[in-house]
C-alpha cells in the first residue's frame with residue numbers, strides 16, 4: 001500500500017478496533033481537532049459569532065475560549081465580511097485563523113472577500129504571500145430549520161480556483177481533516193454536515209493513528225462490484241444504508257466518500273468505475289451547475305469505455321431550499337439512491 | 348452592563364446626535380497595549396470609560412418604570428385613556444401569543460420560536476406610529492409590528508412550523524417578509540424609500556394625498572453588518588424617507604452590544620449625516636412619540652432618521668438558545684423592573700383610566716387568542732411535495748416542470764406508502 005492508499009483507508013476502522021478508538025460525536029471530534037491544532041501552534045486563532053463564551057451555536061468551540069483565552073478564541077462583531085476580511089489580514093500577519101460561519105446561508109456577506117482575496121492572494125503574489133486560513137461552514141439540511149439554515153452552497157466555492165473545498169462525514173475524518181485544513185498553507189473552505197454533528201463513530205485520536213497521507217482525498221468506504229455510489233458530508237450515511245439495502249437484494253455497491261470537493265480527487269472514482277461500470281453521484285445541493293455535474297463529465301471522459309450506463313445523479317432540485325416540512329422530499333434519501341442504482345443497472 | 352443605565356427616571360432632554368457639538372466623538376486607543384504615560388489610563392480603561400459614558404446617555408422617556416407620565420418637549424403626544432388602553436391591550440395580546448409560540452415549540456409543534464418577550468413596548472410603539480401607507484421591513488422577531496400591520500398571528504406560524512417561508516402579501520399588508528439574513532432587509536428598505544422619492548410621494552404636504560415613509564427593523568448586532576452601513580450611506584445620499592429602527596435588546600445571541608460598538612448606537616447616525624435618537628424601548632409611549640416624529644420627518648422629506656430603542660431581550664435568543672451560558676439571572680431581574688407592560692398597567696390604575704373589568708377583559712381576550720393560535724397551529728398540515736417546485740420563477744420553466752413531473756411520477760410509485768418519500772433516511 002502506498003501512503004495515499006493508507007490515508008484512504010485509515011478512516012475505516014476494523015471491527016476489532018483497538019480500545020483507543022472511542023465512540024465520539026462528529027461535533028466533539030471537531031472540537032478535539034481544533035483543540036489539538038491550537039495546542040500544536042500558537043498562531044492558530046478561532047474567530048466568529050458566538051464562538052467564545054457560548055462555544056458556538058453548535059458548541060463546536062465549546063470550552064476553547066475558557067482554555068485558550070479571549071485573544072485566541074475571538075467573539076467577533078456580527079459581520080461575515082468582517083470576519084473573513086480580517087482573517088485575511090491576520091493570515092498576512094502570520095496567524096492561522098479558523099473562521100466560523102454560523103450557518104451555510106450566512107456566508108454570502110463574506111463571498112466577496114473569499115472570491116477576491118482569500119482565493120487569489122497566493123496567485124497574485126506568486127506565492128510570496130500565503131493564505132493559511134480555514135473557513136468552517138456547517139452545511140446541509142434535514143434539521144427542520146427555517147430558511148437559510150439548510151443550504152448546500154459548496155459548488156459556489158468549488159468554482160473558485162485557489163480555494164480548497166472539503167467536507168467531512170465522520171468523527172475520525174472531522175478530527176484529522178480539520179487539523180490538516182489548519183496546517184494547510186492554502187485557504188480551506190471546510191464544510192461540516194450539521195445534521196450529523198451528534199452521530200457517534202469510533203475516533204482514535206492518538207498521534208500514532210494520524211493518517212499517513214493527506215485526508216483531502218476520495219476514499220473507498222466500502223468495497224463493492226456492481227455500482228459505485230459517491231457523495232460527501234451528510235449523504236454518506238445514506239449511501240451506507242443504500243449499500244446495506246442493496247446487499248440484501250444481492251447487489252454490491254462500492255461507496256466512495258469524496259471528501260475533497262475542490263480540487264477533486266477523481267482517480268479513486270475513475271478506478272472504481274472501471275471495475276463497476278456504473279456511477280451514481282449524490283448531493284443535497286441543486287442539480288444544475290453542481291460539482292456532481294463536474295464529476296459526471298470528467299468520469300465520462302476518463303472512463304467512457306468502462307461505462308455500462310450514464311453517470312446518474314441524485315440531488316436536491318433546481319429550486320431554493322424548501323420549507324422544512326417538505327425537506328424530506330427534497331433531500332436525497334435511501335429510496336432515491338436505490339432508484340438510481342436500479343436505473344443504472346437496468347440501463 | 349447594568350440594566351438600569353440611563354433608564355431610571357424620566358428625562359427632559361432629547362439626545363439627538365444631529366444637534367451635538369462636533370467634538371463629541373472621543374477616540375480611545377484600543378490595542379495600543381499598556382499606557383505609555385505613567386498614571387494615564389490604559390486603552391482598556393479608556394474604552395471602559397467610553398462605555399460608562401455611553402450607558403449614561405439618557406433615552407427619551409415619557410412613562411417611567413413606576414408608571415409616572417411626563418410629557419416630552421420635543422416629542423409631543425396626546426395621551427388619553429383610549430390610547431393607553433389600546434397600547435396596553437396590544438402589548439398583552441402580543442406577549443400572550445408569543446408565550447404560546449414558545450410553548451408550542453416545547454411541545455414539538457414548532458421547530459423553533461423567536462420570542463419577543465420584553466420588546467413589546469418597542470414594537471407596539473413603533474408599530475402604532477405607522478400610517479397605513481407606510482412600508483415596514485421586519486427582521487424575524489417583529490411579531491408586534493406584524494400585529495400592528497394587521498397580520499394575524501397565525502400567519503407567523505408557518506415559518507416556524509416549517510410549512511412556508513412567508514405567507515402574507517408584502518404589498519397588500521405593507522409589511523415585507525420576515526428576513527433572517529441579518530441586515531439584508533435594511534438595504535432593501537433604503538431602496539424602497541428611494542422608490543418613494545422617485546414616485547414623488549414624499550414631502551407633498553397634501554392632506555388629500557398622505558405622504559409615505561419606510562421603516563426598517565433590525566437589532567443591535569445587525570448594526571455591524573456592512574449591509575446596514577451601506578443602507579445608511581445610501582439613505583443619506585438620497586435623502587430617503589426611511590426610519591432605521593434599531594431594537595437594542597443588549598444581546599446578539601451570546602454577544603453583548605459592547606462587542607458591536609464603542610459608541611451608543613444612535614450616535615452612529617451623526618456619521619451618516621442624519622439625526623439619531625435613543626428612546627426608552629420599554630416605554631411604549633416614548634417609542635410611539637419618537638417613531639411618529641421620525642416618520643413625519645421622513646414623510647415630509649427630512650429623512651432619514653435613526654431610532655435606537657433601548658430595550659432588553661427577556662427570553663432566550665430563540666427556543667434553541669441557552670442564555671444561562673452567557674448572562675446572569677441578575678441582569679434579567681433588573682430588567683424585569685422595567686417591564687414595558689407593567690408600567691402602563693400601573694399608570695392606568697393609578698390614574699383611574701382602567702378598572703379591573705378592563706384588565707380582566709384583556710386577559711380573557713389574550714387567552715382566547717392564544718387558544719386560537721394553538722388550535723390553528725395544531726391543524727396545520729404539511730404542504731404537498733410539489734410545493735418545492737412552485738414559484739421558483741415568475742412563469743413556468745420547461746426544465747423545472749420536467750423535474751417536477753418526473754419526481755411526482757416517482758413518488759406515485761410509493762402510492763401505498765404515502766409518506767415514504769417524506770422520511771429523511773439514515
Ligand SMILES: Cc1ncc(C[n+]2csc(CCOP(=O)(O)OP(=O)(O)O)c2C)c(N)n1
Pocket residue numbers: 049078080102106109488527528529530565566567568569570596598599600660664
Ligand atoms: C448574516 C447572518 N449572520 C448570522 C446570522 C445568525 N444570527 C441570527 S440572529 C443573530 C444575532 C442577531 O442579533 P441582533 O441583531 O442584536 O438581533 P436580535 O436577535 O437580538 O433581535 C445571529 C448572529 C444570521 N441570521 N445572518
Ligand SMILES: [Mg+2]
Pocket residue numbers: 566567568594595596597598599600
Ligand atoms: Mg440584539
